[in-house]
Structure formats: C-alpha cells, structure tokens
Amino acid sequence: xxxxxxxxxxxxxxxxxxxxxxxxxxxxxxxxxxxxxxxxxxxxxxxxxxxxxxxxxxxxxxxxxxxxxxxxxxxxxxxxxxxxxxxxxxxxxxxxxxxxxxxxxxxxxxxxxxxxxxxxxxxxxxxxxxxxxxxxxxxxxxxxxxxxxxxxxxxxxxxxxxxxxxxxxxxxxxxxxxxxxxxxxxxxxxxxxxxxxxxxxxxxxxxxxxxxxxxxxxxxxxx
Ligand SMILES: [Zn+2]
Numbered sequence: 001x002x003x004x005x006x007x008x009x010x011x012x013x014x015x016x017x018x019x020x021x022x023x024x025x026x027x028x029x030x031x032x033x034x035x036x037x038x039x040x041x042x043x044x045x046x047x048x049x050x051x052x053x054x055x056x057x058x059x060x061x062x063x064x065x066x067x068x069x070x071x072x073x074x075x076x077x078x079x080x081x082x083x084x085x086x087x088x089x090x091x092x093x094x095x096x097x098x099x100x101x102x103x104x105x106x107x108x109x110x111x112x113x114x115x116x117x118x119x120x121x122x123x124x125x126x127x128x129x130x131x132x133x134x135x136x137x138x139x140x141x142x143x144x145x146x147x148x149x150x151x152x153x154x155x156x157x158x159x160x161x162x163x164x165x166x167x168x169x170x171x172x173x174x175x176x177x178x179x180x181x182x183x184x185x186x187x188x189x190x191x192x193x194x195x196x197x198x199x200x201x202x203x204x205x206x207x208x209x210x211x212x213x214x215x216x217x218x219x220x221x222x223x
Contacts (some may be wrong), residue, residue: 004155004195009203010046012039015107017069017199018074019043020157024129027052030059032148032157033199034072037108043072054080059128061085061120063159063199064145065093066173067102067111074112085126087137088119090144090175100174101142120146130134131155138188140181142171147188150213155193156208162188163198166214185216 003009008021016035023029029052036041047054057080062070065086073094077084086094093101097113104111120126122137127146133148138161148157160169161184168185171178189212196208204211 003197003203004153006131007195008046008050009197009198010039010043011202012068012200013042014038015068017066018197018201018203019158020197021050022128022131023052026056028056028058030061030128031057031076032061032197033063033069033159034060034076035183036068036071037075038072040072040075053178055174057082059083059085061126061148062094063092063147063161064142065090065098065102065159066106066142066160067107069159069199070094070102071104071108071111073114075115080134084114085118085120086116087135087144087146088121089137089139090142091116091119101175122178128176133157136188138184139175140171140177140179140184142173143180145169145183146186148221149191149193151192152176154192154208155197156188156191156193156195156212158188158212161185162212162215163200164178164196164202164204164211166211168215168219169203182216182219185212185219189213189216
C-alpha cells in the first residue's frame with residue numbers, strides 16, 4: 001500500500017522483513033530492505049501491480065545486514081543491477097557474505113556476497129524523488145544499523161531499531177549492544193516523526209514519535 005506520497009509499504013511475510021519502495025516522478029524505484037530470499041516474488045508482483053517496471057529498480061538501501069533484510073539482495077542485484085547502499089560500518093559483512101553478522105549461519109547457512117557500491121555515512125543525505133533522507137547511524141541492534149529520516153515530511157524508516165507500539169530491536173545478536181540501543185532510542189525519541197516505517201510488524205501513519213517514546217521508556221526497564 002502507498003503509506004504516504006510516493007512511499008509504498010510491503011509487509012514482510014513469514015521470515016521476511018518489511019520492504020519499502022520510494023518512487024520518483026519517472027517511476028524509478030529505491031527499495032529499502034529486500035526481505036529474505038522469498039520476498040522478491042511478491043516484491044516484483046507488487047512493483048508490477050502499481051504500474052512500475054522491476055527494471056526500474058535503481059537503488060537498494062539496507063537498514064542493516066541481517067539476512068531477513070538482505071537475503072533477496074544477490075538475486076535483485078544480478079537481475080536488475082541497482083546501486084547498493086549499506087552503512088560503511090557493516091558494508092563488509094555484505095561484501096564478504098559474513099555468515100555470522102548476517103545471521104545466515106542460523107538460518108539458510110549461505111549468503112552470497114554482494115558488492116556494495118556506496119557506503120553510507122552518518123548525516124549523509126540520500127535523496128530520491130521528493131524525499132530527502134538523512135542517514136542516522138543508530139547502533140544497538142547491530143553496530144551499523146541505520147535509520148533514514150525525512151525531516152520535512154516527518155518520515156522515519158527505522159529498520160530493526162524501533163517498531164510500532166513501543167517495541168524495539170533485539171540486542172542479543174552479534175554486535176548488538178543494549179546500552180547503545182538505549183542511546184539510539186533516546187535520540188530517535190527527540191525527532192519530530194509522524195510516519196514510522198519499521199523493519200517488521202505494522203507501519204504507523206500518525207504520531208510515530210509516541211511509539212518511539214514508548215520504546216525508549218520501555219527499554220529503560222527491560223534492557
Ligand atoms: Zn535485524
């Protein structure tokens with residue numbers, strides 16, 4: 001569904017992360033997270049349903065390297081040749097196909113390494129169509145987890161750092177850190193967010209900041 005102008009939400013099924021499509025005026029596409037390998041099937045169907053061509057997939061941005069967000073990357077890159085963007089802190093895990101950091105060792109047992117074309121840096125602006133997203137490095141779930149924040153449109157794409165309804169990311173995977181996650185949640189809670197687009201479960205169209213504040217508060221007592 002189109003959750004806000006030119007941003008589409010594809011809810012992850014099963015093990016897949018959510019996926020988000022950002023469209024520009026030429027109907028070119030930036031994809032945020034790929035789901036695990038299965039997600040590509042309904043992703044491609046969805047792209048066609050909204051009258052776009054999968055050949056117009058121009059960019060893929062990963063919020064972090066876990067396989068439920070990155071497992072579809074190798075196929076999509078091979079087929080459509082988009083530019084791949086990953087946070088500079090953990091891009092090497094994608095390039096090397098690191099089984100531990102991607103969590104592939106716990107699930108599929110394999111991960112095809114993919115060349116990262118562009119290493120995202122903190123506070124860099126990623127612009128596509130009408131959206132200008134600032135890259136915010138928000139460690140805790142993984143050391144190189146990022147959120148993308150469109151200040152003008154009040155949209156936060158939050159990966160597995162923070163979810164709706166006061167939920168937040170696990171810190172017990174490799175490079176996870178409870179103290180860092182708390183710091184990231186406290187920081188995100190200061191932002192003026194209306195639309196919260198997390199990596200799992202539902203997306204929020206209104207009062208996103210309330211959900212982030214609830215997560216920051218709950219985390220204080222739980223982690
Ligand atoms: Zn994750």
